[in-house]
Amino acid sequence: MQEPVTKTNPLLTLEAWFTSGIRLIGTTVSLLFFTVRLIVMGRIDWPEVMRQCNMIGIKSFAVVGLTALFTGFAMSLQIARELVLFGADTAIGGVVALALIREIGPITAGVMLAGRVGSAIAAELTSMMITDQIDALHVMRVDPVEFLVVPRYLAGMFMMPVLSIYAMAIGLIAGIQIANSAANVPMATFLDSVKQTILDRDFTVHFIKSFINATIVVMFSCAIGLSTRGGAEDVGIATTRAIVWTMTMIFVFNYIVTSLTYAPR
């Protein structure tokens, strides 16, 4: 449970916020360590992983697809408008694809997963905490990390790259449609430009970002859920906290990976 801030001094409020943030990051990192250790030890409940793949991945396809479609429309329209002015309409496909594979695909999938899945994980685990279900697991000598976190983490790691690639593909379809209707660029020209622009390294970075996003969404949400105490009100607080932290961290780490891989030397 987040400690109530009763002091009115803004500096003390900031200090409390900072301390709680550092504590959450510490909890998340140690939870990640224990989760990876259990995976390496082979303590994996595969049927539960499959169930979580359905919850985390399959059920996210509609919302990720819809978001990617409209992001692709808007982005392609802006790019097409500018490139047509410079007579570079044949490069629309390449520029759209670069934006999608490097930034928009992973970000869209990550943010949608944070909103749909991160919040659900935090709410579910917080509810389990406050209704003694986690204590029940301890009493039955079932490790909550093995039982609850490992399947969600593996499902996130499997499904996030799939969702990112799917978001990218939907964005490209939107790009083809806009390039054709707004700039009269045929699909073949669009795809030719894509092939000439995209490098293998772009896919590597795309997958790295996907794995990092999956780790952020699942680990922060689980850490928040498993460290919350209190009552019904705290479920709402934990859910909000999970969304804020996961989304913020997705953008922070996205920039870090981009700056490490694409910054001019």
Added chain:
Amino acid sequence: MSKQADKAEKATIRVQDLKKSFGNRQVLKGISFEVWPGETLGIIGPSGCGKSTILKLLCRLIPADSGEVFTESDDIGLVFQAAALLNSLTVRQNLALALRAKRLPKDVEDAKIEDTLSLVGLAQFIDSYPSQLSGGQQKRVSFARAVVYQPKIILYDEPTTGLDPVMSTVIEDYMIQLEDKLRAASIVVTHQHSTWKRTASRIILLHDGEIVWHGKPDEAETSDNPFIRQFVYATRDGPMATV
């Protein structure tokens, strides 16, 4: 070694000078008791006096500040006040989870689950989810989950609170049946008069983190101790504050 100390050594549960604080508030101020096989100890007292904290300490869900907690076995069955069934699992899966650590063959596991559910009269709900059951049924499943691996220690946290009188009697009957069948050492935390009277062999009364009375259930009604008199006869006048 004295005869009494020797007897205490053979107890299934032994608690010695147990202390626990939450923040500045000392909830337990040096509690000591033993529970022997086949015995049910009733822990009674007003809300917030530390009854449930003792159960959490016995299950190692929270650490003690000082004192000794000894349990003969790590196999402990705990019946939670609010059932605490895992909502995403069926009744069968909830019970199977309790047997997970035993790594039993599937057919043995299934037989144990079916037998235990029959014991609490819920065999027909084996594939239902907790949300499809009534409060009383959930409590009975929680009860089945706590005993499915036949633990040597069974702890009940307010097992009949919130239930109607008929369902309370049913749960109390199961507790008595189990005591005969398993010969486990049990602790029941409750403030329901009928529950401690029917199920406990001995009771201790907690107040303000200390044991203020102990004895047999029948003695509680005739005792001169002002604490137990106030508790049993539910009067406002007495040493226990009603703030």
